[in-house]
Amino acid sequence: xxxxxxxxxxxxxxxxxxxxxxxxxxxxxxxxxxxxxxxxxxxxxxxxxxxxxxxxxxxxxxxxxxxxxxxxxxxxxxxxxxxxxxxxxxxxxxxxxxxxxxxxxxxxxxxxxxxxxxxxxxxxxxxxxxxxxxxxxxxxxxxxxxxxxxxxxxxxxxxxxxxxxxxxxxxxxxxxxxxxxxxxxxxxxxxxxxxxxxxxxxxxxxxxxxxxxxxxxxxxxxxxxxxxxxxxxxxxxxxxxxxxxxxxxxxxxxxxxxxxxxxxxxxxxxxxxxxxxxxxxxxxxxxxxxxxxx
Amino acid sequence: xxxxxxxxxxxxxxxxxxxxxxxxxxxxxxxxxxxxxxxxxxxxxxxxxxxxxxxxxxxxxxxxxxxxxxxxxxxxxxxxxxxxxxxxxxxxxxxxxxxxxxxxxxxxxxxxxxxxxxxxxxxxxxxxxxxxxxxxxxxxxxxxxxxxxxxxxxxxxxxxxxxxxxxxxxxxxxxxxxxxxxxxxxxxxxxxxxxxxxxxxxxxxxxxxxxxxxxxxxxxxxxxxxxxxxxxxxxxxxxxxxxxxxxxxxxxxxxxxxxxxxxxxxxxxxxxxxxxxxxxxxxxxxxxxxxxxxxxxxxxxxxxxxxxxxxxxxxxxxxxx
Numbered sequence: 001x002x003x004x005x006x007x008x009x010x011x012x013x014x015x016x017x018x019x020x021x022x023x024x025x026x027x028x029x030x031x032x033x034x035x036x037x038x039x040x041x042x043x044x045x046x047x048x049x050x051x052x053x054x055x056x057x058x059x060x061x062x063x064x065x066x067x068x069x070x071x072x073x074x075x076x077x078x079x080x081x082x083x084x085x086x087x088x089x090x091x092x093x094x095x096x097x098x099x100x101x102x103x104x105x106x107x108x109x110x111x112x113x114x115x116x117x118x119x120x121x122x123x124x125x126x127x128x129x130x131x132x133x134x135x136x137x138x139x140x141x142x143x144x145x146x147x148x149x150x151x152x153x154x155x156x157x158x159x160x161x162x163x164x165x166x167x168x169x170x171x172x173x174x175x176x177x178x179x180x181x182x183x184x185x186x187x188x189x190x191x192x193x194x195x196x197x198x199x200x201x202x203x204x205x206x207x208x209x210x211x212x213x214x215x216x217x218x219x220x221x222x223x224x225x226x227x228x229x230x231x232x233x234x235x236x237x238x239x240x241x242x243x244x245x246x247x248x249x250x251x252x253x254x255x256x257x258x259x260x261x262x263x264x265x266x267x268x269x270x271x272x273x274x275x276x277x278x279x280x281x282x283x284x285x286x287x288x289x290x291x292x293x294x
Numbered sequence: 295x296x297x298x299x300x301x302x303x304x305x306x307x308x309x310x311x312x313x314x315x316x317x318x319x320x321x322x323x324x325x326x327x328x329x330x331x332x333x334x335x336x337x338x339x340x341x342x343x344x345x346x347x348x349x350x351x352x353x354x355x356x357x358x359x360x361x362x363x364x365x366x367x368x369x370x371x372x373x374x375x376x377x378x379x380x381x382x383x384x385x386x387x388x389x390x391x392x393x394x395x396x397x398x399x400x401x402x403x404x405x406x407x408x409x410x411x412x413x414x415x416x417x418x419x420x421x422x423x424x425x426x427x428x429x430x431x432x433x434x435x436x437x438x439x440x441x442x443x444x445x446x447x448x449x450x451x452x453x454x455x456x457x458x459x460x461x462x463x464x465x466x467x468x469x470x471x472x473x474x475x476x477x478x479x480x481x482x483x484x485x486x487x488x489x490x491x492x493x494x495x496x497x498x499x500x501x502x503x504x505x506x507x508x509x510x511x512x513x514x515x516x517x518x519x520x521x522x523x524x525x526x527x528x529x530x531x532x533x534x535x536x537x538x539x540x541x542x543x544x545x546x547x548x549x550x551x552x553x554x555x556x557x558x559x560x561x562x563x564x565x566x567x568x569x570x571x572x573x574x575x576x577x578x579x580x581x582x583x584x585x586x587x588x589x590x591x592x593x594x595x596x597x598x599x600x601x602x603x604x605x606x607x608x609x610x611x612x613x614x615x
Contacts, residue, residue: 018412019425026428026485029443032453047456095336098329106319106326111333118340120596123347124588125568126575130353130364131346147343150336180328209436212550216576227438231554234442261446265439272434280430 037061037263044259060263070264072222073229080225081207084145088203089196092155097184099155100162119152125216132217143217144225148206154199161195162188198282201275208272230268234261354589358582367582374586383570391566391591395547397476399540402483406491407533411525413492414499426496429489440486441554444478445469470559482551498532499525538606542599545591567591
């Protein structure tokens with residue numbers, strides 16, 4: 001009996017240990033950034049800050065929010081996210097609805113394969129860049145929003161949702177003389193808010209986080225989204241610092257710079273953190289829909 | 295009745311059928327008119343942004359000059375490929391790409407499975423939910439944020455080095471030492487991807503029939519026996535499928551992450567095929583050549599996925615198709 005109890009205790013101990021370990025590994029880096037960015041510069045300099053902020057100060061946030069570069073980029077990103085999400089969502093939903101009508105849509109098989117092929121073959125970086133260039137949308141909002149507008153994966157998830165949509169509702173609309181558009185807009189869409197939210201969040205977060213597309217297609221600095229500015233700020237002077245020997249480090253000057261970098265990262269993360277609970281709720285569901293009915 | 299007559303009769307029999315079929319097609323077309331309109335934006339998008347670039351891959355076989363354009367550039371056959379394979383860099387590039395994704399696969403592939411198994415053992419629904427919420431979070435942070443965080447934490451003044459100093463050791467300048475590049479890359483992959491990757495295994499675990507466990511319990515199986523004889527065999531098909539998908543992408547690495555982590559000090563291990571394509575194609579405007587390298591990369595990827603699928607089908611009953 002005693003022996004069994006001991007074993008159970010060790011198991012539960014390991015269980016709790018792993019639990020806490022995972023949480024610390026993921027949350028500590030994020031909370032560390034928050035703590036540093038809210039702390040007083042002097043305490044940061046002395047490496048005193050580990051678990052909670054010392055000498056609360058908002059001076060770095062003041063600097064971040066006054067930086068015209070960051071604010072322009074923030075605004076740009078918001079515009080890109082709104083425009084991109086609405087374009088992506090509307091086109092995806094319409095196409096998915098059409099594809100879900102297997103018996104009605106002519107050439108259904110061809111169109112399905114047409115959607116599937118880009119999941120496996122792609123032109124690659126250079127041909128895509130040339131296409132964007134030849135379409136004349138380089139260095140404009142369209143270059144950010146259009147090249148990745150529709151993801152076949154999201155399209156398929158949405159389609160399988162529409163396939164499972166109760167037919168009786170659509171039939172009743174059809175009997176009352178609604179057109180296909182009418183059925184989609186008046187009957188189906190109001191009842192599929194969950195899937196719209198899922199797909200919309202998929203696209204929105206994707207555009208918010210996009211770095212390389214805008215980096216490749218945009219030249220004009222006033223059009224840069226947040227991620228590019230973030231990269232410029234965070235990686236600023238990293239190479240020089242790495243070359244410096246530790247003894248020669250001038251901690252005083254650079255610490256403020258680090259707090260500023262942390263604050264910029266936090267500011268760029270805020271919208272994601274706000275929508276995260278919703279995303280998490282819907283995302284997992286969305287993946288399930290896709291995995292059950294391909 | 296001569297032959298001609300017979301033929302005519304035949305035509306007369308077939309004709310109504312043809313017109314009927316044609317009428318049927320026409321009817322279907324007019325029935326699906328509105329659906330086709332709904333599909334149209336997607337169709338145009340796919341043609342312009344997905345199929346046009348596939349056609350554009352042909353510049354790999356051309357001496358592409360931007361001012362001449364696609365049509366006027368000269369065909370040069372496999373010259374781009376030959377000059378790539380004659381490049382002394384080629385071995386290094388392929389090895390860098392291959393090793394980076396091999397290490398990252400070996401280390402990060404088992405993690406989501408372990409996490410899912412661990413979550414499965416947790417009792418409380420709330421603590422389970424909380425852990426899931428926390429582990430999914432890094433997946434939603436952008437690559438720039440994640441790479442930026444790692445760079446800052448591992449910099450000479452980051453908390454990792456402060457901790458090392460507290461232990462009275464010399465601080466390590468992680469990012470300017472090429473030895474650490476692969477480790478950092480792999481750890482970053484695990485940190486961001488483990489939680490999200492576990493979703494598919496959690497789904498597989500929740501599909502296991504609970505009566506299996508009840509029967510095992512009655513037969514007096516221990517916890518570990520239940521895991522090895524019920525849980526693992528039940529999720530094996532999912533594991534095999536995911537493994538196949540991973541081997542298929544052995545030559546495609548997380549380009550954005552590497553691009554952001556790259557600096558002159560770690561170039562000897564961080565220069566992979568896709569970053570080379572970017573440098574050649576966009577920076578040096580060597581577009582035909584870069585496309586050839588990219589094409590080589592994706593063809594090898596396709597071959598790998600077909601091969602791994604074939605192997606899986608011949609040694610087990612699970613495969614992708």
